[in-house]
Amino acid sequence: MNFQLASFDPQLANLARKALADSRLAWESIDETVFHNQIRVLEAFRAEGVADTDFFPSTGYGYGDRGRERLDRVYARVFGAEAALVRAQIVSGTHALALALFGVLRPGDELLSVTGRPYDTLEKVIGIAGEGAGSLRELGVAYRQIDLLADGSPDLRAISAAIGPRTRAAFIQRSKGYQWRKSVDINSIGRIVAAVKAANPETVCVVDNCYGELVEPREPCAVGADLVAGSLIKNPGGGLAPTGGYLAGRTELMEAAAIKLTAPGIGPEVGASLGLNRSFFQGLFLAPHVVGQALQGAVFLARLFDLLGFPVNPSCAESRTDLIQAVKLGSPKALITFCQAIQSHSPVDAHVRPEPWDMPGYQNPVIMAAGTFIQGASIELSADGPLREPYTAYVQGGLTREHVIWAGLGTASALAAAGLLPTGSTGH
């Protein structure tokens, strides 16, 4: 790749060349998965007979929206599930996950998180910190969690021991979210599901699939998960979906979630697509490639910031199951500088300086860089982090890897200019 390094400090330019060279092997393996998943998605479109007429908008109730119904079936195929529910009316990933949980759980049931503390926004859905109006806890659903082992793998023995007759749902978070840990890959999800089902075949395995879609050749339902949920402004929307969320899994669980989205007696039969079907289909078609671009960008960032002396997770060579690249910056100033520099290298709102703020649903102030075409879309290059020790930036997305590389270099420059690189790091 011939790229413009002349504007950078020569030491940084050298590190960039080295980081690029060191990324090649991981990039090749990502290319393989992209090819596999592109064909998988294409075959799902062909098998379901996606047609030009599927893109016609529906209005009002949205009865008989053939495109919407076909989109559900295409998603079901891609996610290795019996059924799926893909809707603009699902406002976010948190909403999709809440539908999954409220669909499955009833008063007196227990929810067991088997991958430690769930993502911040789910704490209020579950009611972990307290009662919380409308939470599962208020409904009378008990909650317990099993932490991951020190090496980041699931604690299968503790999981088996914890599952009881009341454990209606086991909750698995695939991506690390705002935590410094390994993400839970598809093989590990398969092992968790096997352990759960052995302890209680009636326990439903629900997976928070956010940021994981199309990163590996298979999805959680292919290894036995009952229900997955996520956001369309992350991976599966391919950068084109302007809003929305999805669930995929067993038919009766999908029905239960659809009832929570609409109303008893209505379920999945309504919901005007308002002309969004085309973006949903086209976004899913592009998603394998776009996810690959984001992953290749993340691999480069991992190597570059590693060479600069920052702890990174995962490393450049580790296999991945989600988009998130964590970089431990060590101070509030470095975290803020990092996010502001990512923002200033964005195609949209590059002039905006993000500041930490108290986001709804989060425990600490969060700084978020998202100079995106779709508000808050994190399949586009974005970086964020809660203002708490050890001041880790979580970077994800990027519609093109070239953008991620360029923004990474600009961010390294900004940290260097502010004297925020680890001492003695440049030039090695």
Ligand SMILES: *Cc1c(COP(=O)(O)O)cnc(C)c1O
């Ligand atoms: C983004 C995310 C969510 C919540 O998604 P929103 O669309 O922001 O509501 C849940 N879990 C994980 C792991 C996520 O990354």
